[in-house]
Amino acid sequence: MPSKPIDTIAYVFPQRFHFVAKDIEALRQVVMVAEHRFSSGPAWCLPWDYLRQLFFLLRQRARGVRHVYAHFAGHHTVLPTALGFRTYIIIAGSDACSFPGINYGSFRKPLMRKAMAYSMRRAVRLLPVHRSLSRFRNSFSDFGPIEQGYAQFVPGLHTLSTAIPYGFDFEDWPLSTAQRDPHAVLCVATGAAPGNAVHFRKGVDLLIATASLLPDHRFTIVGAAQPGAYQDLPTNMHMIGGCSPSDLRDLFSTHGIYAQPSVMEGFPNALCEAMLMGCLPVVSNITSMPDIVGSEGRVIEERDAAVLATAIRAQSGLSSEDRRTARNAVRERILKFTIHARVQGLLAELGADDRLGRIHNEADL
Numbered sequence: 001m002p003s004k005p006i007d008t009i010a011y012v013f014p015q016r017f018h019f020v021a022k023d024i025e026a027l028r029q030v031v032m033v034a035e036h037r038f039s040s041g042p043a044w045c046l047p048w049d050y051l052r053q054l055f056f057l058l059r060q061r062a063r064g065v066r067h068v069y070a071h072f073a074g075h076h077t078v079l080p081t082a083l084g085f086r087t088y089i090i091i092a093g094s095d096a097c098s099f100p101g102i103n104y105g106s107f108r109k110p111l112m113r114k115a116m117a118y119s120m121r122r123a124v125r126l127l128p129v130h131r132s133l134s135r136f137r138n139s140f141s142d143f144g145p146i147e148q149g150y151a152q153f154v155p156g157l158h159t160l161s162t163a164i165p166y167g168f169d170f171e172d173w174p175l176s177t178a179q180r181d182p183h184a185v186l187c188v189a190t191g192a193a194p195g196n197a198v199h200f201r202k203g204v205d206l207l208i209a210t211a212s213l214l215p216d217h218r219f220t221i222v223g224a225a226q227p228g229a230y231q232d233l234p235t236n237m238h239m240i241g242g243c244s245p246s247d248l249r250d251l252f253s254t255h256g257i258y259a260q261p262s263v264m265e266g267f268p269n270a271l272c273e274a275m276l277m278g279c280l281p282v283v284s285n286i287t288s289m290p291d292i293v294g295s296e297g298r299v300i301e302e303r304d305a306a307v308l309a310t311a312i313r314a315q316s317g318l319s320s321e322d323r324r325t326a327r328n329a330v331r332e333r334i335l336k337f338t339i340h341a342r343v344q345g346l347l348a349e350l351g352a353d354d355r356l357g358r359i360h361n362e363a364d365l
Contacts, residue, residue, distance in 0.1 A: 093266025101143030167342030176253030
């Protein structure tokens, strides 16, 4: 006898990041989504956050909701699993690592680590955005232990997992035919400020050092929390704050190279969006990024400015014909990561595949 269709799911998250919002809006084309933001402020608000979530979950249970999707593992996944909801945890990056040297990674926090381990063991399924987040080796930096991944930090974890990468709307990120500077290097580092976790995690310090080694290139960092706080920058380094999707598209279309020399990533959206628009990638050898860029990208093995400079020169030094071929190739690598495929994967466990025809799929056009 066929199971009853799932009409409504709950979706919980610590903050409504861009990639969280994309998931929710895509899922809403297929099912009703009751969303709940867990974090309301500083750490002392944690008891209040648990209480708010308890009321939210009890209301959803009274309405017949039995399935919960959670973006990231953390305090917000404890109650859904403890109350018996069928909980699916999307592992997105910070919940798969510990980098105490830059104050990044949820597993470096003892209380959070306990909450994550409890939730992961009781979840129906773990849904990492890339298979590497289960276990990976950190050979790129000395900011954290070499052995990383949520399975490394939760010994004896037997919860089944399915890797489901993020998806993209290709119409939002068209391959630009505009004139671009092959020596222009772009990096999105939202929230970066001198010395903070984003500054080091995204490799802003490394890019600043590299800009000094490549005076014939120009570097742009997007998303700095306080661009003016960066002093004594190389003359070819430009810091700007947050920008709209339209402005970001303009930047992608005029820069030849996208650099992501990160200490840690899950499945970086900005990298994929830049590649869709034809930016040639240079990335660090960490988690998903070598897999994303493939042979069309340059992967650096050391957190060293001279190594990064060499990789950037290799991309900017291509002939015009080779650059044109490479731009098409890097876009092709991302075309398989559709919103349709992501939502299909997320809802497969709910038996909702027959309802997915309502989602636009560029591959079917």
